[in-house]
Amino acid sequence: MTAVTTARYSTGRAELDALIAELGEPAYRARQLHEGLYEQRRPLESLTNLPKALRARIADALPLAFTVDTMQLADDDMTAKWLWRAGDGAQIETVLMRYSARATVCVSSQAGCAMGCTFCATGQAGFERQLSTGEIVEQVARSQHASPQRVSNVVFMGMGEPLANVDAVLDACTRLHDDLGISARHITVSTVGVVPGIERLTDFELPVTLAVSLHAPDDLLREQLVPLNRRYPLAAVLDAARAYADRKGRRVSFEYACISGVNDLPHHADALAGRLTGFRGGAHVNLIPLNDTAGYPGRPSEPVRIAAFAEHLRAAGVEATVRRNRGTTIDAACGQLRARTS
Numbered sequence: 001m002t003a004v005t006t007a008r009y010s011t012g013r014a015e016l017d018a019l020i021a022e023l024g025e026p027a028y029r030a031r032q033l034h035e036g037l038y039e040q041r042r043p044l045e046s047l048t049n050l051p052k053a054l055r056a057r058i059a060d061a062l063p064l065a066f067t068v069d070t071m072q073l074a075d076d077d078m079t080a081k082w083l084w085r086a087g088d089g090a091q092i093e094t095v096l097m098r099y100s101a102r103a104t105v106c107v108s109s110q111a112g113c114a115m116g117c118t119f120c121a122t123g124q125a126g127f128e129r130q131l132s133t134g135e136i137v138e139q140v141a142r143s144q145h146a147s148p149q150r151v152s153n154v155v156f157m158g159m160g161e162p163l164a165n166v167d168a169v170l171d172a173c174t175r176l177h178d179d180l181g182i183s184a185r186h187i188t189v190s191t192v193g194v195v196p197g198i199e200r201l202t203d204f205e206l207p208v209t210l211a212v213s214l215h216a217p218d219d220l221l222r223e224q225l226v227p228l229n230r231r232y233p234l235a236a237v238l239d240a241a242r243a244y245a246d247r248k249g250r251r252v253s254f255e256y257a258c259i260s261g262v263n264d265l266p267h268h269a270d271a272l273a274g275r276l277t278g279f280r281g282g283a284h285v286n287l288i289p290l291n292d293t294a295g296y297p298g299r300p301s302e303p304v305r306i307a308a309f310a311e312h313l314r315a316a317g318v319e320a321t322v323r324r325n326r327g328t329t330i331d332a333a334c335g336q337l338r339a340r341t342s
């Protein structure tokens with residue numbers, strides 16, 4: 001029995017080699033373990049090519065980071081939301097969205113969030129703690145265990161601000177790419193505009209997709225929705241995003257939560273298009289109808305108004321899509337994630 005334990009999905013090939021050696025087992029067992037956990041993406045218990053007693057010793061040495069508090073299904077069982085609990089009591093959520101041929105996992109990068117965006121349930125609840133690399137990878141691995149479709153895409157759009165936990169998030173991107181084989185362009189890091197974090201991502205070796213949450217075309221309005229805008233105003237955020245697009249040769253996406261009468265008028269669309277110039281590969285705006293949260297009185301924009309907003313952007317040469325919401329019936333949609341103890 002090994003005394004030291006390591007979170008199961010914090011291990012890469014080198015750590016598994018070391019563990020198997022420590023357990024006094026032949027080296028090929030490490031290869032089988034890595035293949036099973038990562039290439040085949042199977043749960044440890046199902047790796048029957050490893051003797052049962054060895055699996056039990058590995059399970060002791062490599063415990064899972066989370067237990068399942070609840071799992072809910074929606075959208076004809078094609079959307080699943082987990083509320084996980086870590087050993088220290090921290091709770092986080094993960095959403096799996098299955099499609100006919102593939103699946104996307106929306107992961108949390110922090111328990112809670114310190115950014116305080118007024119319309120977001122996670123922001124309303126405040127910050128609890130950072131997640132580790134292993135905790136981020138575990139969310140993807142365990143979602144895959146529940147999905148017959150291959151998880152091909154990972155989006156950092158769950159709880160937390162990924163670029164406020166940049167070391168663990170970049171490590172997790174490397175592990176998702178190197179160990180689970182997810183292509184870098186299918187990993188999306190969504191940020192509310194942490195400029196130094198965007199700069200770190202620009203220097204990062206993997207060309208992941210960058211998404212920036214804007215929600216407003218000017219500083220005055222954005223400050224009311226996104227307090228971080230006082231620290232990193234729109235111009236600085238957009239400059240950092242342009243530098244990312246230039247360096248990586250990748251199109252940047254922008255998220256825009258549409259709030260009735262607040263940020264969804266034609267003049268907002270014109271102003272937004274005016275700011276999204278000079279992006280290599282063009283800019284792409286995802287319009288998300290506001291989802292309800294307990295702490296914010298705003299209402300989602302009418303569908304016709306969102307369609308008009310999108311048309312306005314397109315007419316000005318900016319690509320726009322309206323995001324279809326998944327998981328609203330189980331509070332699994334954008335901005336609805338927050339830990340609940342009851």
Ligand code: SAH
Nearest residue numbers: 120157160161190191213255290291334335
């Ligand atoms: N912190 C990061 C990533 C997590 S939030 C960020 O803010 O980008 C993921 C997305 O959900 C962001 O685009 C965020 O603005 C959006 N969002 C938050 N609350 C929302 C709500 N109530 N309705 C619709 N989208 C929301």
Ligand code: SF4
Nearest residue numbers: 113115117120123192
């Ligand atoms: Fe945090 Fe993103 Fe929610 Fe803002 S929108 S509070 S940055 S999770």
